[in-house]
Amino acid sequence: MSAHIVPVRVYLIIFGALLVLTVVTVAAAGVELGWLNTPVALGIAVSKATLVVLFFMHVKYSTRLVKLTAFAGFFWLAIMITLTLSDYLTRDILAAGK
């Protein structure tokens, strides 16, 4: 089979990056950033997940169909969260207007 064999060095670099990002997310939690704490933590988590998906899960080296499928999953998750929040987070605003 014509599989792409990723060099061990690449896996070790990704592993190192994941370790560093884990330390960064813990350190960031120790700093009082107010409402920014959660977006920072989620940004780091998304970066880590992206590294795992692209390299450990080989999506970077996979067919376009697999890339599209992986993207679709997280895209639909984003739709679910966005539409749900657009309802719940705006109820107070609408109630106040009455």
Next chain:
Amino acid sequence: MSDAVHVEHAGAVGHAHHPALQHHFDDLEQQQRAAMLGMWVFLLTEVLFFGGLFMAYILYRSWYPEAFHEASRHLSVGWGFFNTLVLIASSLTMALAVRAGQTTNRRGQLLFLTLTIVLGAAFLGVKVIEYGDKFAHHLVPGPDFQFTPAELAPAAEIYFSLYFAMTGLHALHMIVGAGIMLVMLYMAWRGRFSTEWYTPLEVSGLYWHFVDIVWIFLFPLLYLIGGLSVFGGGTGH
């Protein structure tokens, strides 16, 4: 189906098939691509499965931010951090096990699959310690639930319900994953995987990495929202 393959083998003149090739595929590459796509479609259902719980977490936290902040301080950031490192390391060993399959390295497959299982077991062991701690400190939702300050207790109970639902479902996936890795270990021991065919190893790897990704989100959302004042402790009353 296997009979048909045998017949084909018996009658094959000059082109023997790989034993893993199923008759409805042109070749092993096409078969592998179909398996990978199928696994990704399964993982999409898993994304939305866990997604529902994350959605519930987001809503309840937006309603009771103070209670979630206080309740989160009862988790041990130290154990959560340790387990995050363990899972990331297990993802590395998993990726190296798949690579050993791609390069027909049987000893590598056995070594890295064993390491993956050991790291997975270490993660679950820590989870047992943490759950035991929650039982000991009356932080398990139900009649024994106790939380101070009392006015935050009802919402804190929701936090711990989500904590057990999300980490419990994740732990269940880890247990299933460890079982799958034992099967992979057996297949590797039998010398089934080679450059030509290692599809089960690759597909199980996708599952293992997915479970790692779920934890990458659970760790900051459950453990870190209370700040770091209880680093390593997490049971202060």
